[in-house]
Amino acid sequence: xxxxxxxxxxxxxxxxxxxxxxxxxxxxxxxxxxxxxxxxxxxxxxxxxxxxxxxxxxxxxxxxxxxxxxxxxxxxxxxxxxxxxxxxxxxxxxxxxxxxxxxxxxxxxxxxxxxxxxxxxxxxxxxxxxxxxxxxxxxxxxxxxxxxxxxxxxxxxxxxxxxxxxxxxxxxxxxxxxxxxxxxxxxxxxxxxxxxxxxxxxxxxxxxxxxxxxxxxxxxxxxxxxxxxxxxxxxxxxxxxxxxxxxxxxxxxxxxxxxxxxxxxxxxxxxxxxxxxxxxxxxxxxxxxxxxxxxxxxxxxxxxxxxxxxxxxxxxxxxxxxxxxxxxxxxxxxxxxxxxxxxxxxxxx
Numbered sequence: 001x002x003x004x005x006x007x008x009x010x011x012x013x014x015x016x017x018x019x020x021x022x023x024x025x026x027x028x029x030x031x032x033x034x035x036x037x038x039x040x041x042x043x044x045x046x047x048x049x050x051x052x053x054x055x056x057x058x059x060x061x062x063x064x065x066x067x068x069x070x071x072x073x074x075x076x077x078x079x080x081x082x083x084x085x086x087x088x089x090x091x092x093x094x095x096x097x098x099x100x101x102x103x104x105x106x107x108x109x110x111x112x113x114x115x116x117x118x119x120x121x122x123x124x125x126x127x128x129x130x131x132x133x134x135x136x137x138x139x140x141x142x143x144x145x146x147x148x149x150x151x152x153x154x155x156x157x158x159x160x161x162x163x164x165x166x167x168x169x170x171x172x173x174x175x176x177x178x179x180x181x182x183x184x185x186x187x188x189x190x191x192x193x194x195x196x197x198x199x200x201x202x203x204x205x206x207x208x209x210x211x212x213x214x215x216x217x218x219x220x221x222x223x224x225x226x227x228x229x230x231x232x233x234x235x236x237x238x239x240x241x242x243x244x245x246x247x248x249x250x251x252x253x254x255x256x257x258x259x260x261x262x263x264x265x266x267x268x269x270x271x272x273x274x275x276x277x278x279x280x281x282x283x284x285x286x287x288x289x290x291x292x293x294x295x296x297x298x299x300x301x302x303x304x305x306x307x308x309x310x311x312x313x314x315x316x317x318x319x320x321x322x323x324x325x326x327x328x329x330x331x332x333x334x335x336x337x338x339x340x341x342x343x344x345x346x347x348x349x
Contacts, residue, residue: 033286034298036337040284040330041301041308048312056308056315063192069307070200071255073300075274076281077207078247080299083282084211085244086224086291087143091132092252092278094154096271099125100256101162104171104266114173114180122253128154129249133242143245151275159268172265187261196258200300203251207296216240224291280327281306284334305330 048056055061075092082089099121106117132150136143162169187195211217222230223237231237252271260266283289284305285298309330313323 033293033295034301035286036334036340037285037298037301037305040334040337041305044305044308044312044330048308048316052312052315052317056312060192061311061315063189063194065307065311066197066304067194067307068310069304070194070196071258072274072277072281072306073200073303074196074203074255075248075251075278076285076299076303077203077296078244078251079278080282080285080287080294080296081207081211081220082241082244082248083279083287083289084224084291084294085220085240086227087136087241087244088147088279089132089245089248090144090147090275091128091150091154092248093271093273093275094151094158095125095128095249095252096256096259096274097268098154098158098256099253100260100266100270101158101171101268102266103257103260104173105162105165107173108171109165114182118182118257121257122250125249125253126246129246130242132249133245136245137238137241143241155268162268169268170265173260182257183261187258199254200303204296204300211296220244221292224293226292277306277327280331283331302334 045057056065079089079092102121102124103114103117106112106120107114112120128150132143132147135141135146139146159169162171185195186199189195211220219230219235219237219240222233222235223240227237252274255274256266256271259270263270281302282294282299284302285295285300287294287299306327309323309326313320313326
C-alpha cells in the first residue's frame with residue numbers, strides 16, 4: 001500500500017502592512033523630531049498665502065520675511081544644540097545688546113576700525129559664554145538660574161556704561177563704516193534677499209553636520225539624555241556644555257553685528273526677549289525641554305515659521321498687537337503636536 005505524504009503547509013506570510021515600504025517610511029518619519037515643525041511651517045505658509053495674498057509669496061515678500069527668520073534662525077541653531085544637551089541660555093538677548101553696543105561705542109567714541117570692534121565684541125561674547133558654562137559645570141546650579149542672572153547683569157551693565165560713556169542709549173555709526181567690507185559680507189542684499197539668509201543656511205548646515213555626523217553630536221545627545229551615564233561612558237559632558245554656551249554667545253554676537261550694520265547704530269533695547277524667541281523656535285522645531293531630543297533642521301523650521309508670522313500678520317492687514325498672541329498659540333500647538341508625534345514614534349518602534 002502506497003504511503004501518502006502530506007506536503008508541508010506553506011508558512012503564513014506576515015501582514016503586508018508590517019513590512020511595506022510605506023509603513024517603514026512612516027515609522028522613520030515619525031521618529032524625526034522636525035516632522036511636526038515641517039507640517040506647521042507648511043500650514044502657516046499656506047494660511048498666509050490665502051489671508052495675505054500674493055504679496056506674501058512674491059519674491060519681495062519672501063525676501064522680507066526671510067530676514068527676521070534668518071536672524072532668529074542664527075540664534076536658534078546653537079540654542080537647539082544646547083537644549084538637546086539639557087541646558088538653557090537665557091542671556092543671549094542681553095548679549096545681543098551688549099555686543100552691539102561694544103561695536104558701536106568702539107567705533108563712534110574710540111575711533112576703532114569696525115573690524116577690530118567686531119573682534120573685540122566676539123572676544124567678549126566668548127568670554128561670557130565660557131563663564132556661563134564654567135559656572136554651570138562647577139557649581140551644579142541650573143543653567144536656567146545662571147543665565148537668567150547673567151541676562152539681568154549684562155542688561156544693567158550695558159545700560160549703565162552706555163549712559164556713562166555716551167550719555168545716550170543709542171549710538172550711531174558713520175556712513176563710511178556702513179559701506180565697509182563687513183556690510184557687504186554680512187547684511188547687504190542680493191536682489192531681494194539679504195546676506196543674513198545665506199549665513200543662516202550655512203550655520204544650519206554646519207549645525208546639522210555636527211549633530212548628525214560627528215562624535216561631538218553624539219556627545220550632545222548623550223549629555224542631554226543621561227548625563228551621568230554619558231560621563232561614565234567617557235563622554236566629556238563638561239566640555240560639551242561649555243562649548244555650547246560659547247556657541248550661543250557667539251551666535252548672539254553675530255546677530256548683534258548684523259543689526260548694527262543694518263540699522264547703523266547700537267541700541268540698548270534691541271535684544272529684548274530674543275532669548276525667548278530662540279527657545280520658542282527650538283521648541284517648535286521639536287526640541288524637548290528635558291533634553292536628549294531635537295534637531296537643528298527643526299529649529300530652522302521654527303525660525304521660518306516665526307519669520308512668516310512676523311510679516312504675514314502685517315501683509316494680511318491685521319493689528320500687529322496680535323502677533324504675540326499668535327506666537328503663543330503657535331508654541332502651544334507645536335508642543336502638543338510634537339508630543340503626539342513623539343508618542344507615535346515610540347509606539348512605532
